[in-house]
Amino acid sequence: MLQSQPSRLGSILLLLAAVVGFAVALYAWLTPLTGVTGTIGALGVAVACVLLALLTLLLRRASRGGMRVFLIVITLVVLFGIGFAGALLHQYAIPVAMVVGLIGLIALSSNSVRPDHRVRA
Known part of the structure; x- marks a missing residue:
């Protein structure tokens, strides 16, 4: 099945x-003088970004x-959680x-809102 552009x-x-969040969190976790070197928070954000990538693949x-709908809601919660932790x-x-x-996420979920109206003759 072909996917639409949005x-x-x-x-x-x-x-x-997810990739940018993972890279920045991993950089902050590994690099000295970032203020969060070796903390569980930076590592948690990196792991949550991996979870976000998995949710994206499941949502597709x-x-x-x-x-x-459940995956969209969970992805939304994960996005806000990662943003707040960052x-x-x-x-x-x-x-x-x-x-x-x-x-x-808005572009990805906009396809599920449109009803499928087909003309039957």
């Missing part, structure tokens, strides 16, 4: 947000219905990436 763009933006595969870590690139991910 769906493809949405999943690319969500995956980009989900068909219309309850499971898709702000608490003073790594402000992470909340910016999560806003991009939110735009991607």
Whole structure:
């Protein structure tokens, strides 16, 4: 099944947000003098970004219905959680990436809102 352009763009933006969040959190966790070197918070954000990437892949595969709505809600909660944790870590690139991910989630979920009206003759 071919995916529409907003769906493809949405999943690319969500995956980009997950990769950027993971890279910034891992950098903050490993690099001295970031203020959060070796803390559980920076490592937790990196792990949550991996979870966000997995949720994105699951959301691309989900068909219309309850499971898709559940995955959208869970992805939204994860996006806000990662953004809030990134702000608490003073790594402000992470909340910016999560806003991009939110735009991607909106584009990805916009396909599930449209009803499928087909003309039958």
